[in-house]
Amino acid sequence: MLFLDQPIEMTVLIYSSATGRGLSMLKIAARTSACFALMVVLVFGLGIFSIQQLHGIREQSLEIENDALPGIALGDDIALAVEKTRTTVAKMLATHDLAQVAQAHNEFLERKAGFQKAVEAYDPLITDDEERALVEGLKNTYQGYIERAEKVYTLINENQAEAGRALVWGEMKAMAESIEAALGKLEKINDDSEAESSAAATSVYENALIVTQGVMFLTVLLTVLLAWRLTKSLAVPISQALHSSETIAAGDLRPSAINREGTDEAALLLQSMERMRGNLSQTLTQVGDAAHQLASATEQMSVLMVNSNADLVVQNSEIEMAATAVTEMSQAVQEVTRNAVSTSEESKASARAAQEGQGARTTRHPGHRSGIVAKPRAGASHQSAGRTGQRSVGLYRQLGDDH
Numbered sequence: 001m002l003f004l005d006q007p008i009e010m011t012v013l014i015y016s017s018a019t020g021r022g023l024s025m026l027k028i029a030a031r032t033s034a035c036f037a038l039m040v041v042l043v044f045g046l047g048i049f050s051i052q053q054l055h056g057i058r059e060q061s062l063e064i065e066n067d068a069l070p071g072i073a074l075g076d077d078i079a080l081a082v083e084k085t086r087t088t089v090a091k092m093l094a095t096h097d098l099a100q101v102a103q104a105h106n107e108f109l110e111r112k113a114g115f116q117k118a119v120e121a122y123d124p125l126i127t128d129d130e131e132r133a134l135v136e137g138l139k140n141t142y143q144g145y146i147e148r149a150e151k152v153y154t155l156i157n158e159n160q161a162e163a164g165r166a167l168v169w170g171e172m173k174a175m176a177e178s179i180e181a182a183l184g185k186l187e188k189i190n191d192d193s194e195a196e197s198s199a200a201a202t203s204v205y206e207n208a209l210i211v212t213q214g215v216m217f218l219t220v221l222l223t224v225l226l227a228w229r230l231t232k233s234l235a236v237p238i239s240q241a242l243h244s245s246e247t248i249a250a251g252d253l254r255p256s257a258i259n260r261e262g263t264d265e266a267a268l269l270l271q272s273m274e275r276m277r278g279n280l281s282q283t284l285t286q287v288g289d290a291a292h293q294l295a296s297a298t299e300q301m302s303v304l305m306v307n308s309n310a311d312l313v314v315q316n317s318e319i320e321m322a323a324t325a326v327t328e329m330s331q332a333v334q335e336v337t338r339n340a341v342s343t344s345e346e347s348k349a350s351a352r353a354a355q356e357g358q359g360a361r362t363t364r365h366p367g368h369r370s371g372i373v374a375k376p377r378a379g380a381s382h383q384s385a386g387r388t389g390q391r392s393v394g395l396y397r398q399l400g401d402d403h
Contacts, residue, residue, distance in 0.1 A: 028234065028265050035226045042219045049215060053208030060201035063193075072190040074122040079183045081115035082142065086176055089149050092156055093165055105153050112146055131189050138182040145175040237270055244273050253281040 088111055091104035119139055126132045148171055155164035255277075 031230065031233065035230050038226065039219075039223055042215075042222060046212070046215050046219060050208070050212055053204060053212070056204040057201055057208065060197050060204060063197045063200075070121075070125055072187070072194060074118055074125065075183065075186045075190050077118040078115060078122065078138070078186070079180075081111055081118055082176070082179050082183065085111040085115065085142075085145070085149070087111075089152060089168060089172070092153055093161065093168060096161075098157065101153070101156055108149060108153070115142060127193070131186070134182055134185055134189070138179060138186065141175055141178050141182065145172055145179065148172050148175070237267060241269050241273055244270070244277070248273070248277055248280065253277055253284065255281075 085108060088104050088108035092101050092108070095101055095104065119135065122135065126135060148167055152164035152167055152172070155161065155167070
């Protein structure tokens with residue numbers, strides 16, 4: 001059943017949001033490419049951020065690996081060299097054998113070289129002026145300690161061990177305590193540096209973990225949102241087009257309140273279907289008008305046919321009457337012809353009788369009986385023919401009046 005005159009409201013929403021309207025302005029290929037490009041940008045941005053955070057963690061680990069840990073290790077080497085130096089000095093004081101004293105002195109020189117080597121290895125790891133001043137003070141104090149240890153060695157060789165022992169327990173002990181204090185400060189600096197680098201690495205890791213998780217969540221959320229908007233921008237208008245086509249197929253051509261904004265394929269499809277609906281409605285309206293006109297014309301033709309049938313009946317009746325008249329006229333003509341023939345024969349007979357009568361009268365003057373008989377018969381024939389002719393003429397006049 002077609003509904004062409006009653007408007008209908010269809011509550012179908014497509015592109016309800018600004019995002020949907022923005023997407024509807026793009027072709028499907030461009031829209032899909034833009035969505036996937038945005039997803040790629042998000043993934044790429046997440047990758048760049050992760051790489052930067054990994055780089056920061058690596059820098060902190062390198063700082064620990066190349067600065068804090070070597071500083072701690074070399075600081076321990078310096079402290080160990082100092083302790084070994086003090087041990088060799090104690091050996092020189094503990095023995096009375098000059099050979100053992102010489103051997104302890106050689107060990108002392110080795111410990112001195114080990115200290116110098118450890119300090120030289122530590123110099124590149126110095127990062128601030130405070131640490132540099134501390135190392136310089138340590139080297140100067142150790143150098144003073146070495147000089148006094150050499151003096152102790154000389155005193156022992158000169159059999160002045162007590163003087164050497166007094167020097168060790170006096171000035172050298174104070175220097176050793178100063179060296180130990182400097183080593184403690186240096187160790188604290190290295191421990192603080194290691195703890196700071198470790199804390200920085202931990203902070204970078206935690207920040208990277210939090211930000212990465214947040215970015216991942218936002219990426220997933222935005223991806224789901226984009227997928228939803230993309231799917232809706234495609235599925236809703238296609239669903240609307242399907243509903244519109246089913247409505248048209250069902251014969252309902254009433255106008256529908258459909259939002260057909262946009263320049264994408266789905267919007268163009270909806271616009272095309274709406275034009276098709278309008279054209280079908282207009283065409284069917286024209287067909288309905290033509291059918292109405294045809295029905296009116298058919299009704300008029302029916303009336304004319306009824307009138308024509310009545311006229312044909314009248315004409316048939318008149319034709320039958322004319323045929324009857326023609327038949328009667330033919331019969332009258334035949335009768336007239338017969339009467340004429342009979343009259344002619346009677347006339348001829350009368351003529352012969354008259355001729356014969358005239359001949360007889362000449363000879364014997366007979367009576368006129370034959371002529372008297374012939375005349376009445378000829379008059380009767382003429383009267384019958386006249387009546388038939390009058391009847392035929394009257395019938396023709398009646399037909400003429402009817403027409």
